[in-house]
Structures are given as C-alpha cells and as structure tokens.
Amino acid sequence: MRVLVVLLFSLFLFAQSKYCKDENIRSTLIYIDLSSTNNKEFSKKLIKGLKNSFLPHERVKIFFVNPSSSEVEEIFNACVPKLSKEEIKKIKEKGGLYLFGGNPIEQANEDLMLFYARLKSIFDEAKKRYIESEEKPLIEIFYNEEDKFANPLNRIIIYSDMVQNSEEIPIESIINKKKINLKDYQVNYNYSNIYVLLNKKALKGSEFKKLKDFWNCYYESNNGYIKNFNTTLNIPKFNGLNVKKYEGSMKYSDGSEFKVKLLLSYDNKGNINNGWFIINEIDSVPVSGKVYIKGNKISKAKLKAIPLCKNHYIIRGEKINLAFKHSVGKGEMVVDNTKTIIKTPKGNIIENPKVKLVLKESE
Numbered sequence: 001m002r003v004l005v006v007l008l009f010s011l012f013l014f015a016q017s018k019y020c021k022d023e024n025i026r027s028t029l030i031y032i033d034l035s036s037t038n039n040k041e042f043s044k045k046l047i048k049g050l051k052n053s054f055l056p057h058e059r060v061k062i063f064f065v066n067p068s069s070s071e072v073e074e075i076f077n078a079c080v081p082k083l084s085k086e087e088i089k090k091i092k093e094k095g096g097l098y099l100f101g102g103n104p105i106e107q108a109n110e111d112l113m114l115f116y117a118r119l120k121s122i123f124d125e126a127k128k129r130y131i132e133s134e135e136k137p138l139i140e141i142f143y144n145e146e147d148k149f150a151n152p153l154n155r156i157i158i159y160s161d162m163v164q165n166s167e168e169i170p171i172e173s174i175i176n177k178k179k180i181n182l183k184d185y186q187v188n189y190n191y192s193n194i195y196v197l198l199n200k201k202a203l204k205g206s207e208f209k210k211l212k213d214f215w216n217c218y219y220e221s222n223n224g225y226i227k228n229f230n231t232t233l234n235i236p237k238f239n240g241l242n243v244k245k246y247e248g249s250m251k252y253s254d255g256s257e258f259k260v261k262l263l264l265s266y267d268n269k270g271n272i273n274n275g276w277f278i279i280n281e282i283d284s285v286p287v288s289g290k291v292y293i294k295g296n297k298i299s300k301a302k303l304k305a306i307p308l309c310k311n312h313y314i315i316r317g318e319k320i321n322l323a324f325k326h327s328v329g330k331g332e333m334v335v336d337n338t339k340t341i342i343k344t345p346k347g348n349i350i351e352n353p354k355v356k357l358v359l360k361e362s363e
Contacts, residue, residue: 019057019111020079025241026154026265027059032126033160035067035133036199042159043123045197047116049233050157055241056084061148062122065160068133070141076122081111085239137166139218143185153243153265153274154192156224157233161202162215174214175207182218189224191263191276191284196226197233217309223276225286226308238267244291244298246329248359250279256345258282262320262329262359264301266291277305277320283313287320298324301331315340320357327361 036042054060062076083091083105091104138160149156165171173180196215201208212229219226228234246262258279265274275287289303303320305312315335322331333355341351 019081019108020059021057024057024059024151025243026055027061027151028054028155028157029148030060030062030157031065031072031159032062032123033065033067033136033138033158033199034126034129034131035136036160037126037130039199040127042197042199043120043127045231045233046123046157046159047120049195049197049235050119051116052237053235054080054082055238056080056082056087058082062119064126064129065138065141066131066133067136067138067141068131070137070144072141072145075125076118078115078118081108081115083108135166136163137169138162138164139169139182139185140166143187146187149188149190149192152190152192153263154190155195156189156192157195157197159197159199161199162196162211162229163202164214171211175203175210177210182221187222189219189222191274192224193274194219194224194226195228195233195235196230198229198231201231213309220286220307220309221311223284225274236267236273238273241265241267241273245362246359247362248329248357250333251356251358252344252346252348252350252353254344254346254348254350256348258345260357260359264291272303275303277303277314279313285312285314289320297327298329300324301329313342322357322359329357329359331357333357 030046058080060076060078060080061074064073064075065071066073088105163171164174169180169182172178203211215229216226242265244264244266246264248260249257250260251257260280261276261278263274263276263278264272266272270291270293272287272289272291275289276284277287278284285305285307287303288306289301291298292300292302301320301322301324303322305314305316305318305320307314307316314333318333318335320331320333322329335352340353341349342353343349
C-alpha cells in the first residue's frame with residue numbers, strides 16, 4: 001500500500017507543470033516548529049484549517065523549523081491541482097466523452113486528493129521529528145527568511161507556541177515589556193496575511209496577551225498582519241481572489257502631499273481579504289472594507305485603516321473613500337468622531353484633516 005501511495009504521488013508531481021502558472025495571485029508558506037509537534041492533534045487541525053482554502057494553481061511551500069539549530073528546511077514545493085471556475089466552464093463548453101478517462105476536471109479532483117494526502121504525510125513526518133528545545137529564536141530565524149517573501153500579498157501559516165526565547169530576545173523581556181531592539185531584525189513580509197496555529201497557549205492570562213501583542217506589533221512593523229493567533233486555525237474559503245495595485249498621492253489643504261500606494265486583494269463579492277495603504281518610505285497600515293464592482297471593474301471602495309499598534313502615521317479607524325473612473329480612483333481620507341492632529345509634509349499642524357486622494361491602477 002505504501003509503495004502504491006508513493007507511486008501515485010510521483011505521478012502527481014510529474015503532472016505538476018500543468019497546474020503551475022507563471023502568474024500566481026498568492027502563495028502559501030507553511031512553517032512548522034519542530035519543537036511543537038508533540039501535539040497529536042496538530043496534523044488534523046492543520047488539514048482541517050487548510051481544507052478548501054487554497055486558490056486554483058496556488059504555490060504551496062512547507063518548511064520545517066528547528067529552533068535548536070536555527071535551521072529551516074524546505075520539505076514541499078508544489079502547486080495546488082485545482083481548476084478555476086473559468087477553466088471548468090471552458091472544459092464543459094468544449095465537451096467531450098472521455099470514454100477512456102482523461103477528463104481534466106476529474107483528473108484535477110483526483111490530484112487534489114493526492115495533494116491533501118501528501119500534506120498529511122508531511123505533517124505526520126513532523127511529529128516523528130519532534131525535538132525539545134529551550135531556545136526558540138523565532139525572530140532571528142525569520143530574519144533569514146526574508147527572500148521567501150519577495151512577492152507581495154502572500155499567506156504565511158505558522159504552527160508553533162510562538163514563545164520567542166533567545167539570548168538577545170528572551171521571553172522574560174516580552175512578558176515584562178522591557179525595551180527590545182528589533183531594528184537589527186527588520187524583515188519585509190511584503191504585506192502578507194499571517195495565520196498562527198498555536199499548538200498550545202504556553203502562557204496564561206495577561207502573559208499570553210503580552211505575547212500576542214508583541215507578535216501583532218512585530219508583524220505590523222514589518223509589513224505583515226496577523227489574522228489568526230489561536231489554537232484553532234480559522235481561514236476564509238475562497239473560490240478565487242482578485243488583486244489590484246494603485247499608485248498616486250494624498251494631498252493636504254496646505255498643498256503638501258505624500259506619494260502613496262494601495263494594494264487590494266478581494267473576493268468575488270468585493271470583500272477585502274488583504275489590503276494595505278502605504279505612504280512611501282514612511283508608513284504602511286492594513287485596511288479592511290469592501291470594493292463595489294460594476295461591469296467587471298471597481299466603481300467604489302470603502303476602506304478603513306485597522307492597525308493594531310501605535311506609532312503609525314495613519315491611525316486605526318481612518319476611512320478611505322474612493323470613486324473610480326477609467327482605472328483612476330479619487331476621494332478622501334477622513335476621521336470620524338475623534339480629534340486627530342497631524343503634521344503635514346510642509347510642517348503645518350492640521351486638526352481633523354480631510355485628505356484628498358488620487359490613485360491610478362498600476363501593474
């Protein structure tokens with residue numbers, strides 16, 4: 001039976017070229033902390049959370065992390081054998097009897113079953129490779145992974161207890177909120193969504209909250225946003241995502257301006273799955289909200305800044321309202337029911353500013 005499974009997966013890998021596309025909307029990177037794999041349920045929890053969450057043709061990479069040696073080993077690198085709605089529609093329109101097999105829809109479904117079987121076998125292997133380690137230099141390990149995050153708007157899934165503990169950044173400093181110098185470990189996560197599946201809550205009560213707050217601010221300051229930090233893995237299911245990128249400016253009443261970018265990944269109903277508003281070389285904040293589609297194009301966008309941590313130029317709750325025409329969005333950024341004082345690029349102090357936005361779609 002084992003020989004048959006290996007043979008079937010070898011055939012699946014041989015067919016991988018037809019599932020990998022030159023342009024991927026998103027990739028998924030899964031990091032498994034080998035010092036946390038003594039939890040017998042982790043494989044089942046990961047599979048349950050991941051099931052039906054992959055995009056058609058999405059590239060998936062799995063890494064084993066050894067905190068004791070700080071080594072990261074790539075275990076898996078393949079594309080999801082899942083066809084898009086458009087591909088399925090074309091195949092059905094084309095027709096064909098497929099009397100001797102070869103139906104690409106059925107073949108993709110079979111390959112997808114093998115894909116999940118392979119994921120499970122990898123997670124089971126991680127259980128066997130469990131190690132004990134008092135050291136857990138997660139910050140330092142991910143600092144050396146920056147090249148993996150070269151493309152924007154990806155998804156990073158981490159299985160660990162997330163108890164950062166090294167000589168330079170010990171867990172005691174996090175719990176006691178001592179000043180920690182993270183400047184030497186800045187990593188550009190390139191506007192990725194972060195999903196953390198905890199093998200357990202190693203800390204209790206207020207200490208756990210401090211750990212969670214630490215990671216929220218760590219990722220946010222490095223262009224990443226935590227969407228899950230729990231012992232369960234809750235991931236939204238999508239049939240597909242769309243990505244739009246815009247560049248332009250935000251202008252104040254004194255005539256000064258910043259160059260800005262807007263990155264949006266949204267589902268077919270227009271709900272934002274991953275969004276970022278970026279002030280070039282100054283700040284970047286995650287945004288939530290919705291875009292409205294008319295004639296297969298965005299007609300309006302109603303967004304809200306949702307940073308969890310302080311020290312941002314754009315504060316939590318600031319609204320971005322845009323109307324689009326010919327791939328150009330115009331609108332404003334406003335703050336409701338609060339007193340906001342900002343310093344413009346020209347050095348002027350303005351209270352509760354209404355900032356004009358002009359953004360044009362870019363590649």
